[in-house]
Amino acid sequence: MSESADARPLPGPDGLPFVGSFLEFRRDPFAFYDDLREYGGVVGYRMMGYDMCSVLDPDAIEDVLLNEADAFQKPALLGESLDDYMAEGVLLTEGEQWRAQRTMLQPMFYRERVEGYGDLMADYAVEAAAEWASDGEVDVQSATSDLTLRILARTLFDVDLDERAAVVREFADAVSEIGRAGSLESQLPGWVPLPSRRRHRRAFENFDDALRNLVDERRASGGSGDDTPDDLLTLLLDADYPDGSTPSETEIRDQLMTFLFAGHETTALALTWAFVLLERRPETYDRLRQEVDDVLDDDRAAVADLPDLTYTDWVAREVLRLRPPAGALFREPREDVELAGYHVPEGTMVVLPQFAVQTDPRFFEAPEEFRPERWAGDLEDDLPDYAYFPFGGGPRHCIGMRFAALELRLALATIVRNVDVSVRNPDVDPDLGTPFAPAEDVRADVTER
Template sequence: MSAPATADDERPDGTGGDGGAAYRPVDRAAMRGERSTPPHADGLPGVGKVLELIRDPHGFYEDLGYGYDADVVAYRVNRTPAVMLTHPEYVQQVLVEDAPKYRKGHVVSRAFEGFGEKGLVASEGEEWARDRSLVQPAFYRERVEAYADTMVEEAERAADEWADAESVRVDAATKEVTLRIIARTMFGTDLSGRGAVIRDAADAILSRVEPTNPSAYLPVWVPTPSNRRFLNAMRGLKDAMSEMVAERRASDDADGDDLLSMLVDAEYDDGATMSRERLQDHLVTFVFAGHETTALLLTWALRSLARNPGAQAELQRELDDALADAPGGRPTADAVADLPYLDAVVDETTRLYPPAYNLFREAKRDVDVGPFEVPAGTTVTTPQWVVHRDERWYDDPESFVPDRWTPEMREALPEYAHYPFGGGPRSCIGNRFATLEAKLVLATLLSRFDVTPKTEDVGVRFTATLQPDRPVHLYFTERTT
């Protein structure tokens, strides 16, 4: 998505990512010299920053991300020591170059407790590696592009449903679209009959790990109302996934080549098969992450375009030209593969509103990050929410400006100043799928409708993903030309 910084850490124009604030390079002399301890953020005895995180997650990230004039800041949440990294080079070092020195760790394990400990996001070591290798073919480029027709069909179905509506609550409606897409493409089935169960489970997951929810800092077995709701919802979701597996095994498609068949028929090199618990965790993870994150990308993109009519018009002009000669004027994988403004809209949306807004690792042993020492067991966070909004890399970073994504800006931008899907060996396996899906759905909708806002003031809600803090309603009006 973006090119690495130049080798000597200098910008050709001596400025930030697109001619903005002065670029502050990493102190390479310090990195070669004596190691030091990162500056430590203030916190309350015993609980550290946890009360700030509960009361005001936005302020928590503002304080640690920009309040210390440092790219590595140590802090504590309850008894957990942590450091926050906000320089692209440090992010790249942790996620890519020194990836074997880190594990996902107990913060991720706690977040996935009760629904996905053995899934691809939270599992570790050899078990993770063999399962990632097992399902990787489902996400090869050729396989993903073969899903394009289904993605467009479901986008057109949504467009027909929305055409006669007074307004559309897009944060809910896009989840319906993306759930139908992943059900048909990855599972070869229709999950509409299980939609209520999946929606309840998704809401319970989001609530369970929301920083403002005190239960997020407790084991899942502690019988708080939030935990009880979560466990009940997970039982319903896992039962639904087991029913889906049983239906596949009993069907004529039992030897299919989609993701569900790969998991159901899994056999490892030693002849072992996948346990029922692991299979459930994979399915729950893919159902949740596979539709939730792309729905958020679409929600934030549509809302941003509705509030920026100039950007919307520019995208529509590009789409009109690109689809003029396409059969039926329908988007295809090839048609959206090389559209600079559509790419810019997606990149700008994931910059401002990365669905996964923070990544967590845990140091397996004492490690160095730049010039700093990080002790074993420390939780290391690399928040896209902070890095993507840093004025060193982006002019006017709080604004939605697709025009910033020029070839020159992409060339100058450090590689890990924009990393909405993570990076390194643990990067999101569904990156290609989600990006193509978002482009095709946006192309289908924006080539047919003008979009304007009904809900004006929308903020962010920090949960497992970056949610809007209230329902988002938009008007969809059929274009006249």
Template sequence: MATAQAPRTGSGVGTEIPRLEGSPLLGSLADLKSDALGTYLRAQHRHGDVVRIAAGPPGLRTELHCVFSAEGAQQVLASQAANFRKDNALYQEVRNAFGNGLLTSQDEDYMRQRRLVQPLFTKRRVDGYADAVASETAATLAAWEEAADGVVDVADEMMTLALRAVSRILFGTDVDATADVVDRCFPVITAYVMRRGYSPVNVPRDWPTPGNKRAAAALDELYAICDAIIAERRSPRAGAGAGAGAATETGPEAGAAGAPGEDLLSLLAAATSADDGEFDATELREQVLIFLLAGHETTATSLAFTLHLLGRHPELQDRARAEIAAVLGDRAPGAADLDRLPYLTQVLKEAMRLYPAAPALGRRSVAAAEVDGYAIPAGADVIVAPWVIHRHPEYWPDPERFDPDRFTPEAEAARPRYAWLPFGGGPRACIGQHFSMLESVIALAMLLRAYEFEAVDTDISVTAGITLRTTSPARCRIRRVEG
């Protein structure tokens, strides 16, 4: 791997960062728009672990300071996290669309929200959502009985499964209406957010352009259904079921998703403390929208690529299925099985290495800093790229090979902490890590016990949106497991 030897900067803080060459007029803008992830990989291969990438015409040019090492990621996300904030253009567009929830809030707003929400994401509480995940996975299996020619697009199917699971956990019995609205509106909104977040110039959001009007209509529909359900949950009749202590764990029923007053929205509505108060209706909607955004697209990506990779490696699929059969037999999986399925968990982690749902994490520096030995100026746009770090040959020999044995306990202990970061890291690490792993392992166990998967499309194209998305079919032929 080439590592640039640059002169010291005049500030005396780190060495000057090498730059990926682009066109004189637009820099690397066209490359980033057509294949941002490939551009990041090329930058790392040519210049090393910290690289500048310029994009846009002179006068409107953005310069990205890209970090591709585990050490650099740890500095940006953890040890120097206070200096690297969510102040870039993309995060502002996400705020404009989805509100100032846990994903986008900062400073005291973030700390207050985290304190109110944290009791809802303890291990014990999250484990109570296992039955809801199993129920939605069973519905997917039932639908597959009618799969034409025995072929399904696992990207589409897992998006539906994950959306219905998180909607059931959030809204309880209101799952059908909310899932339909989210499925219809989210793609319009996320495409709009990405387009504006990466454009050097945007027209005001209230101008009556076709794009603005489509996004506004989708947001109005999404807000309306969330606000209606929130109002119902906060009615006196609903409040009697939840109670003021619903956000604390008070008994064995804690976390029983779908029980009266126990869906996540009811618990959010009831969350309160003497110091932090409670969420008002707008704040509730913002938290719900962020949970919908972060809670279904990320898990869907992990599930889809795990199934597709196993569909290309039948011997590893058989090994995972044998473990599932030995642990579960014919019974439904539960939260306790997460620790009893270590190989299936390794398979999932390796799929998340190759296809991290958050392939690039953006920040903006407050003050000049040094990251992995390089000088980052104040006000710089910084990209930490798990997509590249997860393929770094220093941590991952033969990085494109699918090998779940990379995640044995011994192998994990031998690597730097931030060599694998599908959930981010530091004080802003994803609050839903345990839920995502629980949901994924339960769903995979049920799907693999029932069906064999054979990849039909062997080369899947992806793009970096708010989350990683497929841009080509990800079809698998499915066959019922005999016996």
């Protein structure tokens, strides 16, 4: 990515010595990004000694993710707290290692294969809805996390993780805390002995033990071969790379960690936010109920129903616009680069804030409002390509995008068909981080329809 001699320095706030803009960001990340928009589409600042660059212009985002993707990499800081457990997973690897992994894993997420999971997704959603109604009250994020974890474990690993679910949730909570906006663990070097680091390490080690037991059980049942399930675990155990090598034990473990965390948490958060946002706008909730009642012949949605579940699709799109699962993506230039005419030095943390771009008034009318019907017209065709990118973009777009999108729509329609989920605290705010989770528990009353 060549840089012209007249590339300009990044505009942006000066901030305080050493901490830079950290205090403003931690106090109110949303107000902080509102202020950043005043500097333009590519803005520089500092936080805790690190050079930062937020990209708010869709064309520049496209350059980072697609046109000049090879000029950028995942930041070292992003994976520092997870290196011992996910460094060999496809989320954090780079270069030829990442390309080989992506090629190996991609067949698991082809459209035909993913759609083959549809009935199972809906079946589990029916079971979950019945359990929620029986309980009468649920923690929505915990309940949806249980649902999506069961779906993922069965479809991609052909196992029942019920007895291991608590360990997975502890691991997911640890990753979420590390990625939370302004957390000390995400800002301070790994050698600083924070109490949270000890607690998170225990969660990772327990998860590690559970996954190693899972692999041992599969191998003890006959290893790999024709009699084993056609799933992701078998793929990893049987895989051969073009150079003749095979995935190491560490890589298998890291891939399982990556998919079990990212694969279930993405849809769980989207479902949680869907019920929060629907509670805020009763007329939208009523319209969604009416559609699923009109379209579905029984108590569950199927892949064949999706073309007629138009409003359900709009709801899903709007949830992902307002509450994208990751909140932001992060990259780092491999060397000094020019971006939208500005000089971005090597090592700068480049932030692609989906939550801010997808609520930019330049692209969306009443951007902070939950309006699924905005997707009824030509909005998608009229938007710049990277004004809406909840699953990322370019060669490193979310490999499980089709899986998550199908699961969200089928689970949402099926749950709404069976039960009413009435959120008690619909004014809950998001906690800006990775993932983009609610800042407090989301409690709901659940009744059969």
